[in-house]
Amino acid sequence: MPHRWEIANMIGKELYSMEVYPAGYFNNFNPANEFEKWATVEVTDLNNVPAGMETLTAPVGLYAVFIHKGPASDGPITYQYIFQSWLPTSEYLLDERPHFAIMGDMYQAESADSEEDIWIPVKLK
Numbered sequence: 001m002p003h004r005w006e007i008a009n010m011i012g013k014e015l016y017s018m019e020v021y022p023a024g025y026f027n028n029f030n031p032a033n034e035f036e037k038w039a040t041v042e043v044t045d046l047n048n049v050p051a052g053m054e055t056l057t058a059p060v061g062l063y064a065v066f067i068h069k070g071p072a073s074d075g076p077i078t079y080q081y082i083f084q085s086w087l088p089t090s091e092y093l094l095d096e097r098p099h100f101a102i103m104g105d106m107y108q109a110e111s112a113d114s115e116e117d118i119w120i121p122v123k124l125k
Helices: 072-089
Strands: 015-020 036-040 063-069 092-094 099-103 115-124
Touching (some): 072 115
Antiparallel strands (some): 015 036, 015 099, 063 115, 092 115, 099 115
16 A cells, blocks of 8 residues: 555545455355455556556446445444345345445544445346
């Protein structure tokens, strides 16, 4: 994060936390299973990537968007609702694409007033 200002072609000031899960990760969910977590920003193009940084492009697709309100440490409560209550009763299935959260102007980490947008990749059943 201290080097994000080296990225000359950023769009906005939002920060993105992206998770890339292996195929089938959620079929037999185990919180001890490993996945990739990226700290990212949105850019206009992938030219001039600063040394030591990598690129990640999220494939286009449908996402269900949720607002998590409250401290980041309460995030598991929101995720539990999404995966155990909302998703099973919705008309959608989880799609195997990166998941991400957007930390914009309302994000304040552990503040009770914090907000972040959680984007879950979905497809119609």
